[in-house]
Amino acid sequence: MPIKIPNNLPATNILESENIFVMDTDRAYKQDIRPLKILIVNLMPVKSITETQLLRLLGNSPIQVEVDFIYTESYVPQHTSQDYLTEFYGTFAEVRHKKYDGLIITGAPVEQMDFEDVAYWDEICEIMEWSKSHAYSTFHICWGAQAGLYYHYGIKKHAVSPKIFGVYKHHLSVEHEKLFRGFDDEFYVPHSRHTEVRKEDIEKVEALTILSEAEGAAGVYAIANLAKRQFFITGHAEYDPLTLKGEYDRDVKAGMKIEIPQNYYPNDDPTKQPVMKWRSVANLLFANWLNYYVYQETPYNLDELYAANDYMYYI
Ligand SMILES: CC(=O)SCCNC(=O)CCNC(=O)[C@H](O)C(C)(C)COP(=O)(O)OP(=O)(O)OC[C@H]1O[C@@H](n2cnc3c(N)ncnc32)[C@H](O)[C@@H]1OP(=O)(O)O
Numbered sequence: 001m002p003i004k005i006p007n008n009l010p011a012t013n014i015l016e017s018e019n020i021f022v023m024d025t026d027r028a029y030k031q032d033i034r035p036l037k038i039l040i041v042n043l044m045p046v047k048s049i050t051e052t053q054l055l056r057l058l059g060n061s062p063i064q065v066e067v068d069f070i071y072t073e074s075y076v077p078q079h080t081s082q083d084y085l086t087e088f089y090g091t092f093a094e095v096r097h098k099k100y101d102g103l104i105i106t107g108a109p110v111e112q113m114d115f116e117d118v119a120y121w122d123e124i125c126e127i128m129e130w131s132k133s134h135a136y137s138t139f140h141i142c143w144g145a146q147a148g149l150y151y152h153y154g155i156k157k158h159a160v161s162p163k164i165f166g167v168y169k170h171h172l173s174v175e176h177e178k179l180f181r182g183f184d185d186e187f188y189v190p191h192s193r194h195t196e197v198r199k200e201d202i203e204k205v206e207a208l209t210i211l212s213e214a215e216g217a218a219g220v221y222a223i224a225n226l227a228k229r230q231f232f233i234t235g236h237a238e239y240d241p242l243t244l245k246g247e248y249d250r251d252v253k254a255g256m257k258i259e260i261p262q263n264y265y266p267n268d269d270p271t272k273q274p275v276m277k278w279r280s281v282a283n284l285l286f287a288n289w290l291n292y293y294v295y296q297e298t299p300y301n302l303d304e305l306y307a308a309n310d311y312m313y314y315i
Protein backbone atom coordinates (compact mmCIF):
# COMPACT_ATOMS: atom_id res chain seq x y z
CA MET A 1 0.00 0.00 0.00
CA PRO A 2 1.15 3.54 -0.43
CA ILE A 3 2.03 5.16 2.86
CA LYS A 4 1.24 8.60 4.27
CA ILE A 5 3.70 9.98 6.82
CA PRO A 6 4.49 13.47 8.17
CA ASN A 7 5.79 15.69 5.37
CA ASN A 8 9.60 15.82 5.15
CA LEU A 9 10.18 13.03 7.66
CA PRO A 10 13.79 11.83 7.08
CA ALA A 11 12.54 8.36 6.16
CA THR A 12 10.84 9.80 3.06
CA ASN A 13 13.98 10.01 0.93
CA ILE A 14 15.13 6.55 1.91
CA LEU A 15 11.73 4.99 1.23
CA GLU A 16 11.41 6.76 -2.11
CA SER A 17 14.87 5.58 -3.16
CA GLU A 18 13.55 2.07 -2.51
CA ASN A 19 10.58 2.69 -4.81
CA ILE A 20 8.10 2.96 -1.93
CA PHE A 21 5.35 5.35 -2.84
CA VAL A 22 5.01 8.03 -0.15
CA MET A 23 1.80 10.00 -0.62
CA ASP A 24 1.53 13.67 0.08
CA THR A 25 -1.23 14.65 2.48
CA ASP A 26 -3.59 16.01 -0.17
CA ARG A 27 -3.37 12.98 -2.33
CA ALA A 28 -3.93 10.63 0.60
CA TYR A 29 -7.41 11.97 1.20
CA LYS A 30 -8.35 11.97 -2.47
CA GLN A 31 -7.87 8.20 -2.72
CA ASP A 32 -11.12 6.45 -3.42
CA ILE A 33 -11.28 2.72 -3.71
CA ARG A 34 -13.27 0.62 -6.11
CA PRO A 35 -12.97 -3.14 -6.62
CA LEU A 36 -10.19 -4.24 -8.94
CA LYS A 37 -11.41 -6.17 -11.94
CA ILE A 38 -9.27 -9.17 -12.80
CA LEU A 39 -9.76 -11.51 -15.76
CA ILE A 40 -8.28 -15.02 -15.61
CA VAL A 41 -7.76 -16.95 -18.85
CA ASN A 42 -7.66 -20.43 -17.35
CA LEU A 43 -5.91 -22.81 -19.73
CA MET A 44 -5.16 -25.52 -17.17
CA PRO A 45 -7.08 -28.77 -17.68
CA VAL A 46 -8.41 -29.21 -14.16
CA LYS A 47 -9.88 -25.75 -13.94
CA SER A 48 -11.21 -25.89 -10.39
CA ILE A 49 -7.75 -26.62 -8.94
CA THR A 50 -6.15 -23.64 -10.63
CA GLU A 51 -9.08 -21.40 -9.75
CA THR A 52 -8.65 -22.24 -6.08
CA GLN A 53 -4.90 -21.73 -6.19
CA LEU A 54 -5.16 -18.30 -7.81
CA LEU A 55 -8.16 -17.06 -5.84
CA ARG A 56 -6.47 -18.02 -2.58
CA LEU A 57 -3.61 -15.67 -3.46
CA LEU A 58 -5.69 -12.88 -4.98
CA GLY A 59 -7.91 -12.99 -1.91
CA ASN A 60 -4.98 -12.29 0.39
CA SER A 61 -5.31 -8.53 0.07
CA PRO A 62 -7.13 -5.64 1.71
CA ILE A 63 -8.13 -4.60 -1.81
CA GLN A 64 -11.47 -5.87 -3.06
CA VAL A 65 -11.00 -7.97 -6.18
CA GLU A 66 -13.68 -9.06 -8.66
CA VAL A 67 -12.70 -11.98 -10.85
CA ASP A 68 -14.05 -13.18 -14.20
CA PHE A 69 -12.91 -16.45 -15.74
CA ILE A 70 -12.83 -17.31 -19.42
CA TYR A 71 -12.08 -20.51 -21.34
CA THR A 72 -11.20 -20.93 -24.99
CA GLU A 73 -13.94 -21.27 -27.58
CA SER A 74 -11.62 -22.51 -30.29
CA TYR A 75 -10.66 -25.54 -28.16
CA VAL A 76 -13.26 -27.26 -26.02
CA PRO A 77 -11.68 -28.35 -22.72
CA GLN A 78 -12.08 -32.09 -22.13
CA HIS A 79 -11.46 -32.37 -18.40
CA THR A 80 -14.03 -29.81 -17.27
CA SER A 81 -17.72 -30.28 -18.05
CA GLN A 82 -19.59 -27.89 -20.29
CA ASP A 83 -22.12 -27.38 -17.48
CA TYR A 84 -19.32 -26.16 -15.22
CA LEU A 85 -17.97 -23.84 -17.89
CA THR A 86 -21.42 -22.49 -18.66
CA GLU A 87 -22.09 -21.77 -15.02
CA PHE A 88 -18.78 -20.22 -13.99
CA TYR A 89 -16.96 -19.16 -17.12
CA GLY A 90 -17.42 -16.77 -19.99
CA THR A 91 -15.78 -16.66 -23.38
CA PHE A 92 -13.53 -14.00 -24.83
CA ALA A 93 -16.39 -12.92 -27.09
CA GLU A 94 -18.44 -12.21 -23.97
CA VAL A 95 -15.84 -10.08 -22.19
CA ARG A 96 -13.93 -8.37 -24.99
CA HIS A 97 -16.00 -5.20 -24.66
CA LYS A 98 -14.93 -4.87 -21.00
CA LYS A 99 -11.78 -3.39 -19.50
CA TYR A 100 -9.79 -4.93 -16.68
CA ASP A 101 -7.27 -3.74 -14.15
CA GLY A 102 -5.45 -7.05 -14.32
CA LEU A 103 -5.25 -10.11 -16.54
CA ILE A 104 -3.79 -13.51 -15.67
CA ILE A 105 -2.95 -16.03 -18.39
CA THR A 106 -2.25 -19.41 -16.79
CA GLY A 107 0.04 -22.26 -17.74
CA ALA A 108 -1.11 -25.05 -20.04
CA PRO A 109 0.21 -28.56 -20.75
CA VAL A 110 0.87 -27.73 -24.40
CA GLU A 111 4.46 -26.55 -24.12
CA GLN A 112 5.87 -29.41 -26.20
CA MET A 113 3.77 -28.39 -29.19
CA ASP A 114 4.72 -25.53 -31.48
CA PHE A 115 2.67 -22.49 -30.52
CA GLU A 116 0.95 -22.50 -33.88
CA ASP A 117 -0.18 -26.13 -33.40
CA VAL A 118 -2.05 -25.34 -30.18
CA ALA A 119 -5.73 -25.41 -31.09
CA TYR A 120 -6.46 -22.10 -29.35
CA TRP A 121 -3.31 -20.26 -30.49
CA ASP A 122 -5.12 -17.73 -32.70
CA GLU A 123 -7.60 -17.01 -29.92
CA ILE A 124 -4.78 -16.52 -27.37
CA CYS A 125 -3.02 -14.17 -29.80
CA GLU A 126 -6.22 -12.19 -30.12
CA ILE A 127 -6.54 -12.00 -26.32
CA MET A 128 -2.91 -10.91 -25.96
CA GLU A 129 -3.36 -8.18 -28.57
CA TRP A 130 -6.59 -7.06 -26.91
CA SER A 131 -4.87 -7.01 -23.51
CA LYS A 132 -2.67 -4.09 -24.57
CA SER A 133 -5.65 -1.78 -24.62
CA HIS A 134 -8.07 -3.55 -22.28
CA ALA A 135 -6.05 -4.74 -19.28
CA TYR A 136 -3.75 -2.51 -17.33
CA SER A 137 -1.33 -5.22 -16.17
CA THR A 138 -0.90 -8.79 -17.38
CA PHE A 139 0.59 -11.61 -15.32
CA HIS A 140 1.62 -14.56 -17.51
CA ILE A 141 2.35 -17.92 -15.89
CA CYS A 142 4.53 -20.75 -17.28
CA TRP A 143 3.24 -21.61 -20.79
CA GLY A 144 1.30 -18.34 -20.62
CA ALA A 145 4.66 -16.59 -20.13
CA GLN A 146 6.27 -18.46 -23.02
CA ALA A 147 3.30 -17.62 -25.22
CA GLY A 148 3.42 -13.94 -24.24
CA LEU A 149 7.17 -13.63 -24.79
CA TYR A 150 6.79 -15.26 -28.21
CA TYR A 151 3.76 -13.27 -29.30
CA HIS A 152 4.88 -9.85 -28.06
CA TYR A 153 8.66 -10.14 -28.42
CA GLY A 154 9.38 -13.06 -30.78
CA ILE A 155 11.23 -15.06 -28.09
CA LYS A 156 11.23 -18.80 -28.77
CA LYS A 157 10.95 -21.63 -26.29
CA HIS A 158 13.32 -24.58 -26.38
CA ALA A 159 12.95 -28.19 -25.27
CA VAL A 160 14.96 -29.28 -22.23
CA SER A 161 15.84 -32.71 -20.95
CA PRO A 162 15.41 -33.80 -18.26
CA LYS A 163 12.22 -31.95 -17.40
CA ILE A 164 12.75 -28.90 -15.17
CA PHE A 165 10.94 -30.37 -12.23
CA GLY A 166 11.20 -29.48 -8.58
CA VAL A 167 11.56 -26.63 -6.12
CA TYR A 168 14.46 -24.40 -7.12
CA LYS A 169 16.41 -21.77 -5.22
CA HIS A 170 15.98 -18.25 -6.66
CA HIS A 171 17.56 -14.85 -6.27
CA LEU A 172 16.67 -11.36 -7.44
CA SER A 173 18.44 -9.84 -10.44
CA VAL A 174 17.53 -6.20 -9.76
CA GLU A 175 17.27 -4.12 -6.58
CA HIS A 176 14.11 -2.55 -5.24
CA GLU A 177 11.79 -4.17 -7.74
CA LYS A 178 8.35 -3.78 -6.26
CA LEU A 179 7.07 -7.13 -7.51
CA PHE A 180 9.59 -8.71 -5.13
CA ARG A 181 9.33 -6.32 -2.22
CA GLY A 182 9.73 -8.20 1.05
CA PHE A 183 11.43 -11.22 -0.54
CA ASP A 184 14.45 -12.79 1.09
CA ASP A 185 17.78 -12.90 -0.76
CA GLU A 186 17.10 -16.53 -1.53
CA PHE A 187 13.66 -18.01 -1.99
CA TYR A 188 12.08 -21.15 -3.43
CA VAL A 189 9.57 -21.65 -6.23
CA PRO A 190 8.35 -24.82 -7.96
CA HIS A 191 8.91 -25.33 -11.69
CA SER A 192 7.48 -28.06 -13.86
CA ARG A 193 8.18 -27.87 -17.56
CA HIS A 194 9.82 -29.53 -20.51
CA THR A 195 10.81 -26.26 -22.16
CA GLU A 196 12.59 -23.02 -21.36
CA VAL A 197 13.11 -19.49 -22.58
CA ARG A 198 16.76 -18.51 -22.74
CA LYS A 199 18.39 -15.66 -20.90
CA GLU A 200 20.44 -14.59 -23.94
CA ASP A 201 17.28 -14.25 -26.06
CA ILE A 202 15.58 -12.10 -23.43
CA GLU A 203 18.63 -9.90 -22.95
CA LYS A 204 18.55 -9.02 -26.65
CA VAL A 205 15.15 -7.36 -26.23
CA GLU A 206 15.59 -3.83 -24.96
CA ALA A 207 12.04 -3.64 -23.63
CA LEU A 208 12.52 -6.59 -21.27
CA THR A 209 14.22 -6.84 -17.89
CA ILE A 210 15.02 -10.06 -16.05
CA LEU A 211 13.88 -9.60 -12.45
CA SER A 212 14.73 -12.95 -10.94
CA GLU A 213 16.53 -16.18 -11.82
CA ALA A 214 16.79 -19.64 -10.37
CA GLU A 215 19.89 -21.62 -9.64
CA GLY A 216 20.54 -24.43 -12.06
CA ALA A 217 18.26 -25.69 -14.76
CA ALA A 218 15.17 -23.62 -14.01
CA GLY A 219 16.92 -20.49 -15.33
CA VAL A 220 15.07 -17.21 -15.78
CA TYR A 221 12.11 -16.90 -13.42
CA ALA A 222 10.57 -13.44 -13.78
CA ILE A 223 10.68 -10.90 -16.59
CA ALA A 224 9.00 -7.51 -16.91
CA ASN A 225 8.49 -5.24 -19.86
CA LEU A 226 9.74 -1.70 -19.69
CA ALA A 227 6.40 -0.19 -18.77
CA LYS A 228 5.95 -2.86 -16.06
CA ARG A 229 2.58 -3.69 -17.51
CA GLN A 230 3.55 -7.21 -18.47
CA PHE A 231 5.10 -9.82 -16.17
CA PHE A 232 6.26 -13.21 -17.39
CA ILE A 233 6.69 -15.81 -14.63
CA THR A 234 8.14 -19.18 -15.58
CA GLY A 235 7.44 -21.03 -12.31
CA HIS A 236 4.35 -22.01 -10.37
CA ALA A 237 4.33 -20.20 -7.02
CA GLU A 238 0.59 -20.86 -6.94
CA TYR A 239 1.01 -24.64 -6.85
CA ASP A 240 -0.37 -26.50 -3.82
CA PRO A 241 2.03 -28.49 -1.62
CA LEU A 242 1.14 -31.74 -3.40
CA THR A 243 0.77 -30.53 -7.00
CA LEU A 244 4.27 -31.65 -8.03
CA LYS A 245 3.67 -34.97 -6.28
CA GLY A 246 0.47 -35.39 -8.30
CA GLU A 247 2.34 -34.75 -11.55
CA TYR A 248 5.18 -37.10 -10.52
CA ASP A 249 2.84 -39.93 -9.49
CA ARG A 250 0.81 -39.45 -12.68
CA ASP A 251 3.90 -39.74 -14.88
CA VAL A 252 5.34 -42.72 -12.95
CA LYS A 253 1.99 -44.48 -13.31
CA ALA A 254 2.01 -43.76 -17.02
CA GLY A 255 5.40 -45.49 -17.26
CA MET A 256 7.25 -42.30 -18.18
CA LYS A 257 10.94 -41.96 -17.47
CA ILE A 258 10.79 -39.11 -14.96
CA GLU A 259 13.24 -37.90 -12.33
CA ILE A 260 12.18 -37.25 -8.73
CA PRO A 261 11.26 -33.56 -8.32
CA GLN A 262 14.35 -31.76 -7.04
CA ASN A 263 14.53 -30.40 -3.54
CA TYR A 264 10.99 -31.49 -2.74
CA TYR A 265 10.84 -34.78 -0.83
CA PRO A 266 12.93 -35.20 2.34
CA ASN A 267 16.07 -37.09 1.24
CA ASP A 268 14.54 -37.33 -2.25
CA ASP A 269 12.32 -40.09 -0.95
CA PRO A 270 8.96 -39.97 -2.78
CA THR A 271 7.32 -42.04 -0.06
CA LYS A 272 7.83 -39.13 2.36
CA GLN A 273 5.64 -36.03 2.72
CA PRO A 274 6.95 -33.18 0.49
CA VAL A 275 8.12 -29.99 2.19
CA MET A 276 6.27 -26.78 1.24
CA LYS A 277 8.80 -23.93 0.96
CA TRP A 278 7.06 -21.40 -1.26
CA ARG A 279 3.77 -20.47 0.43
CA SER A 280 4.95 -17.08 1.69
CA VAL A 281 6.62 -16.36 -1.67
CA ALA A 282 3.35 -17.02 -3.50
CA ASN A 283 1.35 -14.79 -1.19
CA LEU A 284 3.85 -11.97 -1.43
CA LEU A 285 4.24 -12.19 -5.21
CA PHE A 286 0.53 -11.92 -5.93
CA ALA A 287 -0.06 -9.31 -3.22
CA ASN A 288 2.76 -7.19 -4.64
CA TRP A 289 1.46 -7.48 -8.20
CA LEU A 290 -2.04 -6.52 -7.10
CA ASN A 291 -0.88 -3.66 -4.95
CA TYR A 292 1.99 -2.08 -6.86
CA TYR A 293 1.22 -2.85 -10.48
CA VAL A 294 -2.54 -3.02 -10.53
CA TYR A 295 -4.12 -0.99 -7.73
CA GLN A 296 -1.56 1.81 -7.57
CA GLU A 297 -1.18 2.24 -11.33
CA THR A 298 -4.47 1.49 -13.01
CA PRO A 299 -6.74 4.43 -13.81
CA TYR A 300 -9.70 4.94 -11.52
CA ASN A 301 -11.98 5.12 -14.53
CA LEU A 302 -11.01 2.20 -16.70
CA ASP A 303 -12.60 3.75 -19.76
CA GLU A 304 -10.28 6.72 -19.69
CA LEU A 305 -6.71 5.71 -19.95
CA TYR A 306 -6.09 2.63 -21.95
CA ALA A 307 -6.04 3.57 -25.57
CA ALA A 308 -3.78 6.52 -24.80
CA ASN A 309 -1.35 4.26 -22.97
CA ASP A 310 -1.25 1.47 -25.48
CA TYR A 311 2.25 2.50 -26.52
CA MET A 312 3.49 1.90 -23.01
CA TYR A 313 3.76 -1.78 -23.73
CA TYR A 314 6.80 -1.16 -25.85
CA ILE A 315 9.60 1.37 -25.80
C1 LIG B 1 4.01 -25.90 -18.72
C2 LIG B 1 2.92 -25.33 -17.91
O1 LIG B 1 2.37 -24.30 -18.18
S1 LIG B 1 2.51 -26.24 -16.57
C3 LIG B 1 0.83 -26.46 -16.60
C4 LIG B 1 0.40 -27.74 -17.13
N1 LIG B 1 0.25 -28.77 -16.13
C5 LIG B 1 -0.92 -29.25 -15.79
O2 LIG B 1 -1.95 -28.86 -16.27
C6 LIG B 1 -0.88 -30.30 -14.75
C7 LIG B 1 -2.20 -31.02 -14.65
N2 LIG B 1 -2.55 -31.71 -15.89
C8 LIG B 1 -2.52 -33.02 -16.00
O3 LIG B 1 -2.11 -33.71 -15.08
C9 LIG B 1 -2.93 -33.64 -17.31
O4 LIG B 1 -2.93 -32.67 -18.32
C10 LIG B 1 -4.32 -34.31 -17.22
C11 LIG B 1 -4.20 -35.48 -16.28
C12 LIG B 1 -5.35 -33.34 -16.67
C13 LIG B 1 -4.77 -34.75 -18.59
O5 LIG B 1 -3.83 -35.59 -19.20
P1 LIG B 1 -4.18 -36.46 -20.51
O6 LIG B 1 -5.58 -36.94 -20.46
O7 LIG B 1 -3.10 -37.44 -20.65
O8 LIG B 1 -3.96 -35.42 -21.67
P2 LIG B 1 -4.91 -34.90 -22.84
O9 LIG B 1 -4.38 -35.44 -24.11
O10 LIG B 1 -6.33 -35.19 -22.56
O11 LIG B 1 -4.66 -33.33 -22.82
C14 LIG B 1 -4.42 -32.65 -21.64
C15 LIG B 1 -4.60 -31.17 -21.90
O12 LIG B 1 -3.70 -30.71 -22.88
C16 LIG B 1 -4.29 -29.65 -23.61
N3 LIG B 1 -4.30 -30.01 -25.03
C17 LIG B 1 -4.04 -31.21 -25.57
N4 LIG B 1 -4.03 -31.10 -26.91
C18 LIG B 1 -4.29 -29.84 -27.21
C19 LIG B 1 -4.39 -29.10 -28.42
N5 LIG B 1 -4.22 -29.65 -29.63
N6 LIG B 1 -4.65 -27.79 -28.36
C20 LIG B 1 -4.83 -27.19 -27.18
N7 LIG B 1 -4.74 -27.83 -26.00
C21 LIG B 1 -4.47 -29.13 -26.02
C22 LIG B 1 -5.66 -29.44 -23.06
O13 LIG B 1 -5.60 -28.40 -22.09
C23 LIG B 1 -5.96 -30.78 -22.43
O14 LIG B 1 -6.83 -30.70 -21.34
P3 LIG B 1 -8.30 -30.09 -21.49
O15 LIG B 1 -8.87 -30.61 -22.77
O16 LIG B 1 -9.05 -30.53 -20.29
O17 LIG B 1 -8.13 -28.59 -21.53
Ligand SMILES: N[C@@H](CCO)C(=O)O
Pocket residue numbers: 108109110111192193194247
Ligand atom coordinates in the same frame (compact mmCIF):
# COMPACT_ATOMS: atom_id res chain seq x y z
N1 LIG C 1 3.45 -29.00 -15.25
C1 LIG C 1 3.22 -29.80 -16.38
C2 LIG C 1 4.31 -29.80 -17.39
C3 LIG C 1 3.79 -30.24 -18.71
O1 LIG C 1 3.30 -29.15 -19.45
C4 LIG C 1 2.84 -31.18 -15.97
O2 LIG C 1 3.69 -31.95 -15.52
O3 LIG C 1 1.68 -31.47 -16.11
